[in-house]
Amino acid sequence: MSSLNLDIDSFAINPQYRFQWETAQQCHVLLFPEGLVKLSDSAAEILRLCQQPTTLATLLSALEKMFPGVEGLEDDVREFLSDAREQEWITPA
């Protein structure tokens, strides 16, 4: 797995994965070969913005507009993206 430096590199949802809303489950999911992950609302908000290549700065600026005044947003987003990279949900783009 190639490395991803969140402060420099742009990234996007892994092209093998698909992000979509599932009415029956009332949540967003990530679909991949022979499997799926149900996403929490906050994970879905972040991944929605990763459908096209993006950067951490762009992502944070968009999220801060959507959720003004939320404390610790950057730390939470960094932690999520780092997990998401580990799970290969996102890849350098």
Add this chain to the structure above:
Amino acid sequence: MPENKSGSPQLRDEDNHNLIPMWLLAELTYACPVQCPYCSNPLQISANRKQELTTEQWIDVLGQARALGAVQLGFSGGEPLVRPDLAVLIQEATNLGFYTNLITSAIGLDAAKIAAFKAAGLNHIQISFQGSNQESNKKFGGTDSFRHKMEMTSEVIHQEIPLGLNFVLHRQNIHQVGEFLETAELLGAEFVELANTQYYGWAKHNQQGLLPSRKQVEDAERVTNEFRSRHKGNMDVFFVAPDYYDDRPKKCSNGWATTFITVTPEGHVLPCHAAKVIPGLDFPNVKQHKLSDIWRSSDLFNKYRGTNWMVEPCASCPERMIDLGGCRCQALMLTGDAANADPVCSLSPFHDRVTKITDRASGEFDSSEPVPLLFRNMKNAEQFNQDQS
């Protein structure tokens, strides 16, 4: 073929609206150019392709399944490439929002078809190998297709469709695991599944010739782990051990009628692809019933849902929610009653029936030992049909 002779299955309303069949396995046809003696299809497969669902019927089934919440779709068989409408079905599934997986031997595949499937939105291809080289692939698949499988693997990678390779392991090829992994890596595969044979259908019939010894399984796992540590991160390798060597069973299909739904070539709907072996059940058909009624209200799907159907030792077992009593088909085949505990469980009063089978397999594998395997083809299936009637 256990046809539904009593007419409509009894449908009853139960509150199963919260369960979603997230996985649909569409068995498009029983026709297959490969003759694997470990096929999990029923022994009485029908050669009569006129009974297969039409393109329009499949499209209707896909739409109904999607409305129920199905999102992962496997096109399987037999060999799904035999269906000339496969690209049309992939396109329809894509339009409906399915994530589509093609489960194939690659026989009948070519670069133009791969391109057509990709254009139709195909998300993933799984190619099965019957051996790690030309000779063993031919011996266990009954066709000389190894080179073609290699070429198609490379072509799928070249056309950038996510690809998994599947190598079905048994007594007579499990020692080739290392060779297969090297080949897979050379080809550039990202995902390899080393799946030990599961003993249903043809595989159950051929079990004595197929079940590896415990030592063979352990050797194969060791070789797999060594490969993983040498090639960290380049290729994901998934090893599925035969459950006969476990002391607890595996859940049936993630829990009977909780997650999976299989539609057979003729339109019968099953909670797991092997369920046709269970006697005394009516198998509802999409030609007569809505998929939602079958999923929620049919006797078949409610028969082993939850835990109310359990007998001892499962009924009072503290682990009953972990494995839900294991596999119903295995319970039936080895104990005579599908409601019994899966005898793989060491707590089952019938566990000795599993250990008798594994004891028989414990002898060291000798590559010169005779191989009395019955190959899965229409001639042998016809023989089973005649024997049954």
